[in-house]
Amino acid sequence: MTESPLLRVRDLRVSFKLDEGLVRAVDGVSFDVFPGQVVGIVGESGCGKSVTMKAILQLIEPPGRITSGEILYRQDAAQPSVDLAKLPTRGQAMRELRGADIALIPQEPMAAFSPVHTVGDQIVEAIMLHGRQRYGRPISRSDARGITVELFRDVGISMPEQRIDAYSWQLSGGLRQRAMIAMALSCKPRLLIADEPTTAIDVTTQAQILALLRELQRKYDTAIIFITHDLGVIAQMANYVVVMYLGRVMEEGPVDDIFHAPRHPYTQALLRSIPSMHGETRTALPIIKGTLPHPFNRPSGCPFHPRCDDIMPDRCTKAVPMLHSVAQQRAVSCFLHSDQAEPA
Amino acid sequence: MTTTPLLEVRGLRKYFPIARGLLRRVVGHVRAVDDVSFTVQEGETLGLVGESGCGKTTTSRCILRAIDPTDGQVLYRTRSNEVVDLAPMSRAELAPLRRDIQMIFQDPFGSLNPRMTLFDNVGEPLLVNGMRRRKERMDRVADLLRLVGLRPEFMHRFPHAFSGGQRQRIGIARALATSPRLVVADEPVSALDVSVQAQVLNLLLELQSTLRLTFVFVAHDLSVVRHISDRVAVMYVGQLVELAPTSAIFQRPRHPYTAALMRAVPVPDPRVSGTDMILRGEVPSPAAPPSGCYFHPRCVFAEDRCRQEAPVLRELTPGHFARCHFAEQLTLGAGETVAAA
Numbered sequence: 260m261t262e263s264p265l266l267r268v269r270d271l272r273v274s275f276k277l278d279e280g281l282v283r284a285v286d287g288v289s290f291d292v293f294p295g296q297v298v299g300i301v302g303e304s305g306c307g308k309s310v311t312m313k314a315i316l317q318l319i320e321p322p323g324r325i326t327s328g329e330i331l332y333r334q335d336a337a338q339p340s341v342d343l344a345k346l347p348t349r350g351q352a353m354r355e356l357r358g359a360d361i362a363l364i365p366q367e368p369m370a371a372f373s374p375v376h377t378v379g380d381q382i383v384e385a386i387m388l389h390g391r392q393r394y395g396r397p398i399s400r401s402d403a404r405g406i407t408v409e410l411f412r413d414v415g416i417s418m419p420e421q422r423i424d425a426y427s428w429q430l431s432g433g434l435r436q437r438a439m440i441a442m443a444l445s446c447k448p449r450l451l452i453a454d455e456p457t458t459a460i461d462v463t464t465q466a467q468i469l470a471l472l473r474e475l476q477r478k479y480d481t482a483i484i485f486i487t488h489d490l491g492v493i494a495q496m497a498n499y500v501v502v503m504y505l506g507r508v509m510e511e512g513p514v515d516d517i518f519h520a521p522r523h524p525y526t527q528a529l530l531r532s533i534p535s536m537h538g539e540t541r542t543a544l545p546i547i548k549g550t551l552p553h554p555f556n557r558p559s560g561c562p563f564h565p566r567c568d569d570i571m572p573d574r575c576t577k578a579v580p581m582l583h584s585v586a587q588q589r590a591v592s593c594f595l596h597s598d599q600a601e602p603a
Numbered sequence: 604m605t606t607t608p609l610l611e612v613r614g615l616r617k618y619f620p621i622a623r624g625l626l627r628r629v630v631g632h633v634r635a636v637d638d639v640s641f642t643v644q645e646g647e648t649l650g651l652v653g654e655s656g657c658g659k660t661t662t663s664r665c666i667l668r669a670i671d672p673t674d675g676q677v678l679y680r681t682r683s684n685e686v687v688d689l690a691p692m693s694r695a696e697l698a699p700l701r702r703d704i705q706m707i708f709q710d711p712f713g714s715l716n717p718r719m720t721l722f723d724n725v726g727e728p729l730l731v732n733g734m735r736r737r738k739e740r741m742d743r744v745a746d747l748l749r750l751v752g753l754r755p756e757f758m759h760r761f762p763h764a765f766s767g768g769q770r771q772r773i774g775i776a777r778a779l780a781t782s783p784r785l786v787v788a789d790e791p792v793s794a795l796d797v798s799v800q801a802q803v804l805n806l807l808l809e810l811q812s813t814l815r816l817t818f819v820f821v822a823h824d825l826s827v828v829r830h831i832s833d834r835v836a837v838m839y840v841g842q843l844v845e846l847a848p849t850s851a852i853f854q855r856p857r858h859p860y861t862a863a864l865m866r867a868v869p870v871p872d873p874r875v876s877g878t879d880m881i882l883r884g885e886v887p888s889p890a891a892p893p894s895g896c897y898f899h900p901r902c903v904f905a906e907d908r909c910r911q912e913a914p915v916l917r918e919l920t921p922g923h924f925a926r927c928h929f930a931e932q933l934t935l936g937a938g939e940t941v942a943a944a
Contacts, residue, residue: 303796304767431885432655461654462823463882466867470881488796491869495876514873532801533871534830540849541648541831543805547798550766
């Protein structure tokens, strides 16, 4: 890809200072998002995928803090990129980007919509707030309503003129998530962050929502950061995958490489441990031994070493492997692949 | 199989009344479970799958008599090989049978009492069942913890000190405390991370073979159900739509809903492209199900007959049941996804 990235995250670190100690939720994360690309961030609970998402949107609340790193966002080709990590959280610049240039599809649409306003009103409000900037002309309330009806039609909500006046609790889970997608798209975002958008939804509805997201992504050429723990969803949605564990990127690369030529022992073990739809049944699944360490009790060296089958005791317990580029668009943080360590 | 099944559910129904107005007049019923029948052989795992609201959890609660069925029989073969119907039994009659049928819950954070230590959480069923001596209970709890892969020293800690996977092990230990014969597991791994899920599935398979347990495994994740079950029952709007041995149902589903459900599972392989044959519409409400076949509004094969006449669950080949008028004619080769070469 010769294009320059839309978003460039470099060595991002976020920590939470709690009474019990310091939790390094995100500990050196780097990846790029190119225009029109779907980047999947996958990992198990506590891997820092949601905190990364919040950092990009500048939604980290105290006691959490971005301690270092850059989140370079390029608003358009003519302008230099801005470092979102340096923008004041509640400042004008961030407020203009958030919800407009960079929109979010949250996991729980029930919790994300206000129950005392109709879904239509909430979308109209967003359009009117960002309208002048995003549509290049002043938007009246009735214009915004018209846009919302069109959006509802786009996301496959039948009878949009009636549904626009419904409250979120009157809609089914699938419709609610569709309305949420309409809201996220309402200000023509260039980057969409989808945080487990189908986790709370049944499988046949999930298939509908994923197909809709794929279709809209093609139509508007929006870049998406897709956060999920579901490897099946990642395989079907992403072009590029970032695998995280305990706040660090284990490896990243094009989706086919991650699933067919994973290099990090964690990715390999994770892929082996999912029951397949055509493997042998009722046999022991290969597992990742041990349990996820407690956040206050991070292992020294490589965070995965206590559970790794390929551990090199002298090396992995003592130094943290650096996320190192091993090929074009391919990086791994493991001493099996590169001996470079993070500076102590 | 000529042996009497350990559990036989016959014509099970559970209707929840819908009350409206000042007088709370009953204006209708939610048919959460509507004429469900199946058998479970001793030592077998029956997977019960379906989407939210299909009645899989209500069915499992009726078996446990956590709720009272509206109609139907829940026939259980006791240790003395006597077949009893659990459905009409009083609390007192059920009491001696409770230890035989236990449950594993979905949410490992909500199912343990946070104010009780592991010893009390796991040991309570023992106390209830008359094991009064503390020392004896401690030995048994230690054995149980060892059995599920936890250290007996953990006995005096509280649940908050444990991760989701460990708590699920504690829940399993508690379910096994009374040496049950039948264990109903309601979504036991769906709240767990992938790597932990594999550990718990392995544990359940291992316990089943060592303790000769019989499982009714309720879940929505088809790959998990396929992995653990001997036979699979698929539910839709309160009814069983298909029931067959695992390999048969996944190789050749005979009900269009089963096939659609299987197709909807995202395959963890980017070379297998997601199908565009996606089920349209949404699950109808069990309070006002459609006419005829409940699946007809979403079924691509639906004909006039499906709109008018409700199909019955028929045995197509030995052990393979489906509730579809056209089960024989349809080719639904969508079960096992073919991996691209």
